[in-house]
Each structure stands twice: as C-alpha cells, then as structure tokens.
C-alpha cells in the first residue's frame with residue numbers, strides 16, 4: 476500500500492484534498508482525521524503538518540508527500556520534487572518599512588524575522604550579509620511595527636498583507652513556490668520506477684490536464700482545414716471526421732482552456748461553425 480503525506484491544515488490542505496478527490500481517491504470527511512485508508516486504490520493517507528511532511532518523507536517511512544517547495548527547501552530534508560501541482564503559488568520575499576533599505580546589501584547588522592529560517596539564513600549567507608534571523612510562527616508582517624526586527628522575509632501572494640502593514644518589498648524574490656509532490660532523495664533504481672508511485676503521479680497529471688484544457692469540436696470546410704488545424708493542433712493531432720454535407724469536416728481537438736475563447740473567435744473568422752467546448756473531467760495522456 477502506498478503511504479502518502481497530505482497537509483492537514485493551512486493553504487495547501489484544501490486544494491490538495493480537492494485534487495486527490497478529483498483524481499479518484501477517497502479523502503477524509505472531517506478535518507480532525509489524521510489517517511485514512513483507501514483500500515480500493517491501495518493508498519493510505521497521513522494528514523500531517525505541512526512543515527513536517529518533507530521530514531517524514533525523507534525518513535523513508537512514507538513513500539511520497541504533498542507540500543510547498545518553500546517548506547521543502549526550508550526543512551533541509553533529503554527529499555526532492557517529482558511533480559509540480561500548480562496551486563498555492565507564491566513568492567518568498569524580503570520587505571521593510573519604506574526608507575529602511577534599498578537592497579539586500581543594506582541588511583548587514585539588522586534583524587530579519589521569518590517563519591522560514593532555513594531559506595533566509597542560507598540566502599543571507601550566499602549574499603555574504605551578516606544579519607540576525609529571528610524565528611516567528613506567523614503574522615510576521617507585524618514584527619517590524621512591534622520592534623522585533625527591521626526586515627521580514629515571508630510568503631507573498633497578492634501583496635495585500637504587506638500593503639496592510641505598510642511594508643514594501645526589497646530586492647528580487649528569494650524563490651517562487653507552489654505545491655509539489657516530493658519523494659526521498661537517493662531512492663534505488665527499482666524504487667524510482669515504482670509502478671504504484673507512477674500510477675499516482677499519472678492520476679494527478681490527469682487532473683492537471685483536465686483542469687487546464689477543454690475539448691473543442693467544430694465543423695469547417697475542407698479547404699480551411701489546414702488553417703483550422705493550425706489553430707487547434709491538439710496534443711497528438713486532431714480527430715477529423717467527414718460530415719454528411721460534402722466538402723465539410725468535423726474536427727475534435729484539446730485546446731488550452733485559457734485560450735479557448737480566442738481560438739473560437741479565430742475559428743469563426745475562418746468560417747468554422749458549430750464550435751463547441753466541453754469540460755474534460757479526467758484524462759490519461
């Protein structure tokens with residue numbers, strides 16, 4: 476049975492369970508449940524603190540886990556990303572009160588407050604900056620106002636929390652993060668191709684594709700087919716079927732969801748008609 480670590484709380488928890496549910500796995504009904512066996516799919520889920528997941532996975536007790544790239548790096552655990560999941564996207568950045576510093580180089584002698592000491596200590600060392608780091612559990616934006624630090628380093632998504640605290644970002648993002656599937660580093664060649672893990676990843680990839688593509692169907696005149704297919708090349712190649720009306724064909728192709736309205740406009744301009752899009756619920760590429 477595959478043993479998988481899943482975030483039990485925070486920004487990663489809901490979207491991770493939703494994605495697993497879409498991939499056909501059972502998920503817990505109550506937020507207090509810490510373990511769930513899904514016998515049909517031969518997996519056991521362990522609901523753990525997001526920050527601890529890389530540590531469990533690196534220990535080898537659990538096969539794989541879902542966590543944030545920033546949490547993985549911060550932990551320093553011997554685990555690596557094997558799939559990017561596209562949710563909980565964020566950047567990790569320094570911020571100060573306006574006028575405190577023009578760049579990271581000015582942080583020497585200052586104190587940086589963060590929940591991600593591992594990432595920050597390494598980044599400051601790499602930049603050759605001698606600054607103190609103080610660990611806080613959360614709500615780090617308030618640390619400057621309350622005099623605990625002159626600089627913070629924290630997760631930034633929309634920037635609202637920084638704005639509300641009257642802070643401005645300094646320098647380039649230290650890193651970009653998103654939810655990822657992780658596995659212990661240094662697995663044997665046999666473990667690396669574990670079919671149970673491969674099947675799990677394929678299912679999640681299926682969800683990612685189903686979320687980002689739509690199925691598009693349309694009719695077009697045979698003489699416009701090449702131009703139409705150039706607009707909708709699909710993943711492999713579109714399906715073309717003859718229509719009862721001579722000189723017309725029906726085309727079926729997968730199209731990136733974000734582009735679907737523009738593609739429909741372009742197809743219409745080309746003379747295509749009966750252009751339909753439908754959602755994809757699941758897929759295996």
Ligand SMILES: Nc1ncnc2c1ncn2[C@@H]1O[C@H](COP(=O)(O)OP(=O)(O)OP(=O)(O)O)[C@@H](O)[C@H]1O
Nearest residue numbers: 484485486487525543545563564565613630632652
């Ligand atoms: N506002 C946000 N937008 C996107 N991702 C976020 C946001 N806040 C945290 N994350 C991501 O969530 C992960 C941290 O999860 P964690 O549960 O430790 O903290 P949290 O989501 O802030 O929850 P809490 O602070 O309530 O414990 C990291 O990968 C981080 O990048």
Ligand SMILES: O=P(O)(O)OC[C@H]1O[C@H](OP(=O)(O)OP(=O)(O)O)[C@H](O)[C@@H]1O
Nearest residue numbers: 613614615630631632633634635636637
């Ligand atoms: O740029 P934004 O869209 O404002 O998002 C970033 C904020 O979200 C997270 O905070 P959370 O609400 O999890 O509280 P925490 O600081 O206690 O972790 C993170 O720590 C930032 O504070």
Ligand SMILES: [Mg+2]
Nearest residue numbers: 485486613614
């Ligand atoms: Mg938080």
